[in-house]
Structures are given as C-alpha cells and as structure tokens.
Amino acid sequence: MPSVCLYFHVHQPLRVKKYKVFDVGYDHEYFNDSSNSNLNNKKVLEKVSQKSYLPANSLFLKLLKKYPQLKLNYSFSGVFLDQIRKHLPFILTSFKKLIDTGRVEILSETYHHSLAFFYSKTEFERQVNLHKTLVRKIFGLNPTVFRNTELAYNNELAKWADDKGYKAILAEGWDPILGWKSANFVYRPIGTKKIKLLLKNYRLSDDIAFRFSEKSWKDWPLTAEKFSQWISAINGNGHLVNLFMDYETIGEHQWKEHGIFDFLEKLPEEILKDPENNFTTLTEAVQRFPAMDKLDVPHVLTWADTERDLSAWTGNAIQSSAIKFIYGLEKDILATEDIKLIKDWRNMQISDHFYYMCTKWFADGDVHKYFNPYDSPYEAFISFMNAANDLKLRVETCLKKRKKKS
Amino acid sequence: MLGWELPPFNSGGLGEACLGLSRALSKKGVSINFVLPKRLNINLDFINLIFADVDEKIGKLASCYTTCISWSKIFPSESFSPPQNYVKSAFRFAEKIELIIKNLKDEVDIIHAHDWMTFPAAMSAKDILGKPLVIHVHSTEFDRTGGNCPNPQVYGIEKKGFEKADRILPVGGFMKSMIVEKYGISQDKVKVIYNGIDQVKKDLPPALTVFKQLGYKVVLYLGRITLQKGPDYFVRAAKRVSDFYPKVIFVVAGSGDMQDFMVSEAAKLEILDKFIFTGFLRGDEKDRIFQAADLYVMPSVSEPFGIAALEAVVNGTPVLISKQSGVSEILKNALKVDFWDIDEMANKIISVLKYGSLKRDLSKEGSKEVTFLTWSRSADEVLNVYEQLV
Structure with a gap:
C-alpha cells in the first residue's frame, strides 16, 4: 500500500556578481551580473525555465488531467518567486495552473532560502512569515507543512514547528539516525505533541535525482516499470515513499535527451498499475498514517554529502x-x-x-x-x-x- | 636517461626535475642509466651515473634569455659565451654518446631525454639502439625567448627531436599546445606530465619579524626577474594594493635583467619604500621567506610549470598564480589570475591580506592537496607512457 509522495523544491539563488574590493563604496548592486557567465541570474533563470520549469509544468499539467489520482507537492523559495514575477511571469502562470487543479500542496519555508534558524531565531521567523504572506498572496494557500532550507533539521526545529501549529515537517531519511527504522513510515519528533515527521527516501529519490543518467550505474537505464516495481516492493514494509528532489532535476540536472521526461510521463501509469499504490499530498499522508515511533535528531541533519550535516x-x-x-x-x-x-x-x-x-x-x-x-x-x-x-x-x-x- | 645537469650543480628547475623524477621512477623499480655531458662530483645511489666527458666548456644554463644582449649580460664574455657554444656542446654530446650507448646495448628499453641540449645525443642513441625515444620538455625556445626571435638553430634541434620522438612529455598544457602549433607535432604524441614536489615543511626560525610585529603584511615575488616572470605586472599591482592597503611590504627574492627596471618603476610609482630586494635565495633562506609571506604572487607571462608555487604551498603560504602557468592547471587550492589583469590581481592580493579566513583556508587546503602532487604521481604517469611503448 505505499503512498507515493512526490515533492519538488523549486529555487534559484541570486548569485553575487564578480565584485572587487575597489567596488566597495561605489557599487551597491550585488546581483546584477549581465555577462554571459553563470553569474547572470536572469540568464540562468531563462535557461532553466526553458530546459526544466516550462516543459516539466506542462508535462505535470497533462498528467494531472489524465490521472485523477495523481497528487504533487511543491516548495518555492521566495527568492525564486521574486525572480519569476519580475522576469518571467508566464512561468508563474504555469505553476498556478498546476495549483488550480486542487491536487498540489505547497510548503512553508524561509523566504530567502537561508540557514537563519541556526544563527538568529527571530530573523528566521520573520523570513518564514514573509514567505507565508507571499504564498497566500500569489497562490491563495496557507501551507501547513514546513521544510527548512537544505532540509536542515533537528529536534529544536521540530519543536518550533510544533509550537507554530504545523502538521508536518520534512527531513532526510538518513540511516545513522534511523537505525533499524525505515524512512517509509511516519514518525513523531522527540519532545513534540502533534507534529509528524516525513523522511526522504534518499535511495529512491537519488536514483532519479543523481543516478538517472549515470551509465556506469548497474540499474541504468532506469525505466518507469522498474522503478514502480521497487515502489511496490515496499508493500508490507512501509506506509509511504517520500520522493523529494529539486525540481531542476527534471530537464536541467537530468536531460531531456537522457529520457527524464519520458520516464516521468510513464511513471503514474506504472505506479498505479498496482492497485495497492497511490499518490498523496504531504498533509494527507500525515492524516492517513500514524506516527510509528519517536525520532531523536539532536544534531543538525541535512541532505548534503556523506556527512549529511551543515x-x-x-x-x-x-x-x-x-x-x-x-x-x-x-x-x-x-x-x-x-x-x-x-x-x-x-x-x-x-x-x-x-x-x-x-x-x-x-x-x-x-x-x-x-x-x-x-x-x-x-x-x-x-x-x-x-x-x-x-x-x-x-x-x-x-x-x-x-x-x-x- | 639523458640530462644536462643535476643538483647541486644546477641552474634552475631542469636539474631538480630530473632528480625528482629519477628518484621516484627508481623507487618503482625502473633501473636508470643517467648520462650527463660532463663529469661532476656527485654520488647518487638510485641511478647509475655516466659521464660523457664532453671537452667543451659547459657552464650553468640560463633558464631563459630574451635577447642576445640579455644573454651576454647573464654570461659576461670571459666566463662564458653565446648560445652557439651550447649548440656545439650538444653536438659533441651526441658524438660522445655513441660509445657509451654501445656498451649499454642490452640494458636499455627506453631512451628518455630532457630538453634540447640532449636531443642530438638522444636521436643518435635511438638510431643506434632502435629503441623508443621519450622526450621530456621543461622549456622550449619559445618559452625562453618569450616568442621574440627564437634562435633558429635551437628551434631546429627541438623540432627534429620532437619529430623523431615516439612520445613528447611537456610539463604543462600550454606548452603542449605550443609544441603542437609552433612545431607542427601531432597532439596524439604529446602527453602532459606535471612536475611533482617531495618537500615537506621545515620548522625554521621566522623571517621579517620586525615588519610582522609592526603589523605589516608581506607579499612575495620569488623567481628570476625577467620578462617571462611578469615583474612589471607585479609592480603595477603593488601600486594598486598599497593605495588601498597601506600596511604592506613587497619582498622581491631573485635576480635578473629586469631588476633595475623593477626598482625604477617602483620609484616612479612612489612605492619604492614598500619594496625589499633580497637577491637570489636558496635552501632554508628561501623557505623562511616563503613562510614569512602572507601571499606568494607568481604573475608569470609564460611559465611552463612553476615549481615555486608548490614550494610556497608546502611552506603553508597561499599562492596567487597566473593562469598562464602549467601549475595552475593542477593546483586547485590557489588563487588564479590572468597576468595582464592588474586590477584583479590587486583585488585578490587585498582580499588575502584583509580576510584572515581566506589565508587560513588556502593554506590549510593547499597543504593537504600538495601532499598528493608528488614525483611518485608523475612517475606513475611516465610509467604508463613507458608501458605503452615497450
């Protein structure tokens, strides 16, 4: 019965241009590189939009129409929303169309994609609130699930989110903190009352996000059929599969030429072939499944590198x-x-x-x-x-x- | 292996490189007969040294010479002589080698020659033995002259050697492209072998302590003061730096035909009081000055490899190196700049002086990295080449 929880993070930073010591005191625009390099934020945004956001959005809109059972989850950094509102409003429109289907959940996070929680709690809260306001203004939604920048998580953050009334919070399903437990269940962060913890299945997520085009990988090429079998194999050993990844995986990190769009197009059909499987939003997942155990994460856990720390x-x-x-x-x-x-x-x-x-x-x-x-x-x-x-x-x-x- | 010089009787990087590579190769089980043109009082247990007893007068080599005039400045006439004498010696070396080679006939699988002076000898060795010839290039006539009127005789010897070689091993990628373009050699024959360094950091008494105690930062130029090394760019960057960061001194360690120019240029820019000229340094003195520096700058216009950058890193000193150097192709934990970009050079110098954490990380990460850039690593790549040929 695994419920598949597809969650995409959408973000583009504002890269600082080449800024010399001699510019100090004279040039106050830090993010306006206009060269041909990858420091040109507008250029990168346009490139990624063409390769990833636009085709991915149109694919998912098609799939949402075709499969009424399909559900998706997105988080947008405020910095990203700022940039598309300013430069590429039609990208925003295409995201809105997805959200208008009513089967897409949006998450809460820091507006500025920052690690403020670990440096200034008050600034962190200000950024979370700014983000909430922006999401309400643009999409008319009030997020109830929180994800921190870089999935950076610890007990203290869970406590904060619990106090703020969030229903769920996301983290990396990293083996050393799980022990014999599985990331395919819902947990309760230690020291919290109501909030539930959803853990990324990093193996299956990274099969798509990192390994999809890797020819030296033993399971290359990855097909929708093969991947769905892996999902179905969880039946009996877990309630849900959390596939968390950057949205840019689709088309930017994994290229169209390597078949990522074809793979995703077939995925819902293959997954739904097994009547035990379904798709879920994050909120539905925590409503449907009980917390199986408490989870203690005293040190900061992130998605990155083999250390999974900051x-x-x-x-x-x-x-x-x-x-x-x-x-x-x-x-x-x-x-x-x-x-x-x-x-x-x-x-x-x-x-x-x-x-x-x-x-x-x-x-x-x-x-x-x-x-x-x-x-x-x-x-x-x-x-x-x-x-x-x-x-x-x-x-x-x-x-x-x-x-x-x- | 055919060489021209070995430490301590060496004038520059060539001898050091030959020694480092030979030692590493012999550790990996290669037995080396190392032929030098002239008898020297050295004893090395890991190679079999053979002297060709060339009777021409052989002086120390200059690593570069721009014009005939600068050549004659480096070698005043009574002590030595124009390049023609090298050419003559190189051919005498070739004559002498015949006999030596015949005695070694059964011992040789590969002939490995270093730089043009050994090429005539190497070619005749190849003719006699019919064994593969590997040519190692530490500098070409184009590097030594900065591309200004290369000596046609030397160029001719180099070109012939390259054509005859089965494999050519330059010490950097820029040199590889030069061998392909200027000498018309197919690039499949050319494989870059970067130099290595086996030195470790020594605990030495600090240098320049008075300046450091007064809170001055030290920016170091170390190397020959010649056109190829970009001393003029260094002085102009120094001017830009001192305007923004007055508590700095610039130490120039080395000598060469542009030293007077450097002094007068610094005087013209009114920063001569910020300069210290130490003259040529070697051994512990050199390492102490590296250790005293907050940053080593190598603004070379053309630098086949640039071993001094690795020596600085071994001593825990951050480096700012020109993108035109061979070493910049392998050393990751370094700041890099185009030699002509004075503004960017100054920007990076000031950043190191201003932001302590930048100096710390460059030093820390560089020290880690340099432990991998050993002669053993270079020797492994040379062995690969040997295996392909034998």
Whole structure:
C-alpha cells in the first residue's frame, strides 16, 4: 500500500556578481551580473525555465488531467518567486495552473532560502512569515507543512514547528539516525505533541535525482516499470515513499535527451498499475498514517554529502567567517528601517552563497563543482565578502545620517 | 636517461626535475642509466651515473634569455659565451654518446631525454639502439625567448627531436599546445606530465619579524626577474594594493635583467619604500621567506610549470598564480589570475591580506592537496607512457 509522495523544491539563488574590493563604496548592486557567465541570474533563470520549469509544468499539467489520482507537492523559495514575477511571469502562470487543479500542496519555508534558524531565531521567523504572506498572496494557500532550507533539521526545529501549529515537517531519511527504522513510515519528533515527521527516501529519490543518467550505474537505464516495481516492493514494509528532489532535476540536472521526461510521463501509469499504490499530498499522508515511533535528531541533519550535516555550508573558515559576518549585521541593518538595505541583507543570507565556498573538493567534489558558477570557492568568497563589506558601509552611513537628523 | 645537469650543480628547475623524477621512477623499480655531458662530483645511489666527458666548456644554463644582449649580460664574455657554444656542446654530446650507448646495448628499453641540449645525443642513441625515444620538455625556445626571435638553430634541434620522438612529455598544457602549433607535432604524441614536489615543511626560525610585529603584511615575488616572470605586472599591482592597503611590504627574492627596471618603476610609482630586494635565495633562506609571506604572487607571462608555487604551498603560504602557468592547471587550492589583469590581481592580493579566513583556508587546503602532487604521481604517469611503448 505505499503512498507515493512526490515533492519538488523549486529555487534559484541570486548569485553575487564578480565584485572587487575597489567596488566597495561605489557599487551597491550585488546581483546584477549581465555577462554571459553563470553569474547572470536572469540568464540562468531563462535557461532553466526553458530546459526544466516550462516543459516539466506542462508535462505535470497533462498528467494531472489524465490521472485523477495523481497528487504533487511543491516548495518555492521566495527568492525564486521574486525572480519569476519580475522576469518571467508566464512561468508563474504555469505553476498556478498546476495549483488550480486542487491536487498540489505547497510548503512553508524561509523566504530567502537561508540557514537563519541556526544563527538568529527571530530573523528566521520573520523570513518564514514573509514567505507565508507571499504564498497566500500569489497562490491563495496557507501551507501547513514546513521544510527548512537544505532540509536542515533537528529536534529544536521540530519543536518550533510544533509550537507554530504545523502538521508536518520534512527531513532526510538518513540511516545513522534511523537505525533499524525505515524512512517509509511516519514518525513523531522527540519532545513534540502533534507534529509528524516525513523522511526522504534518499535511495529512491537519488536514483532519479543523481543516478538517472549515470551509465556506469548497474540499474541504468532506469525505466518507469522498474522503478514502480521497487515502489511496490515496499508493500508490507512501509506506509509511504517520500520522493523529494529539486525540481531542476527534471530537464536541467537530468536531460531531456537522457529520457527524464519520458520516464516521468510513464511513471503514474506504472505506479498505479498496482492497485495497492497511490499518490498523496504531504498533509494527507500525515492524516492517513500514524506516527510509528519517536525520532531523536539532536544534531543538525541535512541532505548534503556523506556527512549529511551543515559542513557543505559552514564547514571551513571562509564559510563560517562569511556567514557570521552577515548575521553580525542584523541589529544595525534592522535599525536602519531601510527596505532596500534589509532586502539586500536577506538576499546575502541565501544558503547557496556559502555552498559555493565549500572546499570539500576531493571527497565529494564533483557535485559541488557542478553547481558552482565561480571558478573556485575562494573566488566565491572574495566577491561575497567584498559585497558584504559594501553592505556594512551602507548601513554605517545610513545610521550616521539618521543620527544627525534626530 | 639523458640530462644536462643535476643538483647541486644546477641552474634552475631542469636539474631538480630530473632528480625528482629519477628518484621516484627508481623507487618503482625502473633501473636508470643517467648520462650527463660532463663529469661532476656527485654520488647518487638510485641511478647509475655516466659521464660523457664532453671537452667543451659547459657552464650553468640560463633558464631563459630574451635577447642576445640579455644573454651576454647573464654570461659576461670571459666566463662564458653565446648560445652557439651550447649548440656545439650538444653536438659533441651526441658524438660522445655513441660509445657509451654501445656498451649499454642490452640494458636499455627506453631512451628518455630532457630538453634540447640532449636531443642530438638522444636521436643518435635511438638510431643506434632502435629503441623508443621519450622526450621530456621543461622549456622550449619559445618559452625562453618569450616568442621574440627564437634562435633558429635551437628551434631546429627541438623540432627534429620532437619529430623523431615516439612520445613528447611537456610539463604543462600550454606548452603542449605550443609544441603542437609552433612545431607542427601531432597532439596524439604529446602527453602532459606535471612536475611533482617531495618537500615537506621545515620548522625554521621566522623571517621579517620586525615588519610582522609592526603589523605589516608581506607579499612575495620569488623567481628570476625577467620578462617571462611578469615583474612589471607585479609592480603595477603593488601600486594598486598599497593605495588601498597601506600596511604592506613587497619582498622581491631573485635576480635578473629586469631588476633595475623593477626598482625604477617602483620609484616612479612612489612605492619604492614598500619594496625589499633580497637577491637570489636558496635552501632554508628561501623557505623562511616563503613562510614569512602572507601571499606568494607568481604573475608569470609564460611559465611552463612553476615549481615555486608548490614550494610556497608546502611552506603553508597561499599562492596567487597566473593562469598562464602549467601549475595552475593542477593546483586547485590557489588563487588564479590572468597576468595582464592588474586590477584583479590587486583585488585578490587585498582580499588575502584583509580576510584572515581566506589565508587560513588556502593554506590549510593547499597543504593537504600538495601532499598528493608528488614525483611518485608523475612517475606513475611516465610509467604508463613507458608501458605503452615497450
């Protein structure tokens, strides 16, 4: 009886342009690269839209119409929604069409795709609320399931989400924290009353997200039939299969030429061939299935690398110094009450900035390099810190002016 | 193996590279007869040294020479002589090798020659033995002259050697493209073998302590002061840096025909007071200056490999290297820049001086990385080449 829970995360960061130390004090636009490189945010957005968002949306709209049992889940970062509203409103329209079917659930997260929970709880809550407001405004929905940036999760976050009345929260179904337990059941985070925990089945998710085009993989090529058999095999050993992945998997990370669209087109039919199987939204899943046990996650768990911790974002000296610098500005930035300054500051919290500075190149380097628009982690750090210093200078200038006035 | 020089009787990277590679190959079970043109008082237990006793006067080699005038400056006439004498020596080497080679007949599977002075000898060895010839290129006439009027005789010897070789091993990808384009060699025959380094960091007494105590940051230029190494770009970047970050000194370690130019240029830009010229350094003195530096800058216009960058990293010093160097193709934990991009060079220098965590991570990650860039690794690739040929 596994219920298949398909959840896609949709996000595009605002990459900091090549910003030199000589620009500090003069150039206050950090994200407006207009070159041909992958630092040009608008260009990347357009490219990914053509390769992924547009064709994927039209495929899923078709499938939702064809299979009344099909259900989907999406989370959108506020930074992504900002960008498509500004540059490509028709992409937003195509997402709205999916949501209008009434069978698509939207999740709650931080507006700025940040790791604020671990640096400033108050700023974190502000970003969650900003995101809620935006989702309500654009889609008319009130999300009741929370996912934190990079699936970063621990007991404390679960407690927070429980207190806020969320019905469910997502995390990585990582074996070392599960022990003999299976990710294919629903759990209750330790120390919480009502909230339930949904865990990513990372093996089956990564079969699609990472391994789909990998010819050296023993199960290549992956067919919808084969994948559905794996799902059906869970029957009796689990209640649900959580397939969580980046939406860009479809068409951007895994190419059309390698058959990802054909695979997805056939998937619902193959899965539904087994009458025991069905599709579910996250909220339905936690309503339908009981929590089988409590789960204790004292340390931060994320989706990334073999460590599944925050080390891909804060593991080295350049990363931790950069992230501390940014959160160290909080009090002064907020005191300026300057909307543009605060917005820039929040966009400097986007977790991708710190991911680009990751130096774990030799162990899990390939994935990092693939996603890195800079020549090296050090280049990413230099541009970021120079821009961050400009931000700090602007704050100081602004506060001085305000003081003079009063 | 045919070489021209070995440490400590070496003038530059060629001898060091021959020694490092030979040692690593012999550890992997290759038995090496190493032929040098002239008898030297050295003793190495891992190779069988043979001296060809060329009677021409052989001086130390210059790693580069731009013009005939700079050549004669490097070698004042009484102590040595124009390139023609090298050519003569190279041919004498070829004559002498005949006898040596005949005695080694049954011991040789591969002939491996380093740089053009050994090519005539290597070619005649190939003719006599009929064994595969591997040519290792540490610099070409185009590198040494910066492309300005390469000596036609030397170019001719190089081209003939490349044509006759079964495999050519340049020390960097840029050199590979030069061998293909300038010498018309098929690229299937050319395989890049990067140099290695087996050095470990030594615990040495600190240098430049007075400046450091006063809070000055140290930016280092180390290498020959010649056109190829980009000293003019260094001075111009230094000007840009000191305008933004005054508490800095620039240490120039090395000598060469552009030293006067460097001094007068720094004076013209009114930053001469920020410069220290140490002259040529070697051994512990060199390592101490590396360790004292906050950043080593290698702004080379043309740099077949650039071993000094790895020496800096071994000493825990972050490096900013030009994208035009061979070493920039393999060293990941380094800052890189186009040698002509003064603004970006200055941006990166200032960033290292300003952001302590950047210096820390470059040093930490670089030190880890450099332990993999050994001669043993290079030797494995050379062995692959041997196996394909034998």
